[in-house]
Amino acid sequence: MQFWALIVDSFRESIDRKIFWVLVGVTALVALAMLSVGFHGDSVSLFFGMWSTETERFNPLMDYGRANLVGFVVYLLANTVMGWIGITLMIIATAGAFPAFMERGALDVVLAKPISRPRLFLYKYLATMVFVVLQGAFFFGLTFLIMGLRWGVWVPGYLFCIVLLVLLFSYLYCVSVLVAVKTRSSVAAILLTLLAWVAFALIHQAPVVFDEFPELKERRTLYTAVRVASWIPPKTGDFPYLAARWSRAGASIDAVPFFDTATASDLDREDLDRARKVEEREISKSQLYSIGSSLLFEIVIVLWAMWIFARKDY
């Protein structure tokens, strides 16, 4: 009853925020853009037929083109639009949830209800993610339907992107909540979360840099330290690889190329080989390690934030 009340409240709080509707607008624009693309024979039309060209590269009527198309969509929509722009907007949109919840006079009434502080914190934490679930479900659900109904390409695995998006967001949201309960400032929560996101990516990518330069790799202590450090933070950089893998897992087509293939032709041969090497290594990584270690990080941060929340005076 209490959890449901907090979920409903979070939903109402979400739709009251302008940024919620900005994200809905972004989804609508993406949907419109996708709808404007049509495939007829060996030609692709854009802007509802105002412009068309003959190409096999992204034509779903060809196996090769269909695979490219799905790979491109996963890369562009899951990784760029939702993975970067969407997540950034969601961090901004949800950063104020805990500071507002913890305002003097606001939390007093809630704390006086028959619910323990740790439970209240956890319920609120999970309830705030309703925002992301809603946005993710709307975005990926709508684009999934457009791909299927308009282009004839059904990729059930693409819907796993909703789960991945919520996971990626939660890795960052725990940092936002920790900062929020400590400072009660949504601005601090936004800035430090974005900073943490960059830091996670850098720490995660550091071993790759070492692998590329043998002279660095020879410094064993440093190399070991970098590798160990890379295990700790959430693996936010794995999002596009997991999205590609999971999309393929449920796809109705034989193979979905990994996202880099879509832009590979722009790279020279050497860069392409390097990109492929990195990609192959990333994709071959254990999903359990990627998600498990990230969730472990999140659990530790959430427990820390919960401890602060439970011991504060309001």
Added chain:
Amino acid sequence: MVGITEMTNWAVDLIDVRKTYAKTIQALRGVNIQVGRGEIFGLLGPNGAGKTTLVKIMMTVVRPNNAFGTLLGRPLGHRGKLARIGYLPEAHRFPRYLTGERLLHYYAALAKVPRSRRKDTADDLLNRVGMAEWAGMRIDKYSKGMLQRLGIAQALMNDPELVVLDEPTDGLDPVGRRDVRELLLELKRDGRTVFLNSHLLSELEMVCDRVAILVDGLVARQGTLDELTEETVEYRITCATDAGTVKDKVKALGASVDANLLTLPGHDTARVNAAIDVLRGAGLVIESVQPHRFSLEDILVQVLKDQSTTGPPTPMARPVQ
């Protein structure tokens, strides 16, 4: 530390409640307060006396450094019992995106009020606080008085045995304040206990059965209004002309003279008659003799004066029930 004490029949039984902020600021220094079931109890004191801290400790919003005692027979901080307590905090901030009615449902759900009961209770309370007409309006459109009325309604949504109200008439106009007073008396008639924290002493005087005066983190006085005002009666004798001529004579009786007004503290009628004799003996015409009982405000001022001359009060012993 919150300890478990013996179960009592007090609705509120607070023993040795202490709170220190930032390791140096002693907000509460061993408060003992007892409130009987079905009473309206008023907590008063100057700003910074620790009233709101005490209320917040009762409602588990602030964690005490030390506190024993019970609320409704359960140890302080007992979560389950909070379902039977209604609370209106001072300077509350409700979610602005909710309507009045939704707010009541939201807090009722958090208080574990069954869904089947919420609608009727909300409708009834919105009527009782005069907010039925605006129940569907968003809270950010409400005036301060409307928010206060809604706040009182939310404190009653769980049909509480104990209602803790921190400045319930804050922001209300005179009519609103009268409505709240009537509501408080109605709650009392229903057998509920009301714990009231208000700086409006005249209001406390009108509705409270018992009060406690908190000064500098300690209870300076506690009791019924009669008990508190018993020792603070004075007689005021008004003369037709200046009574300065008998100043020294009446001073021996403990009276003071200010122009044509003679004030005699206490309720010793023999001394009053002696003072009258002195006045009449001096040929002064007496216009009136009036016993004057101190108001809560007078008592509070007196307590504060005592504090400034003799230092902070000492902790009061816990009364026997």
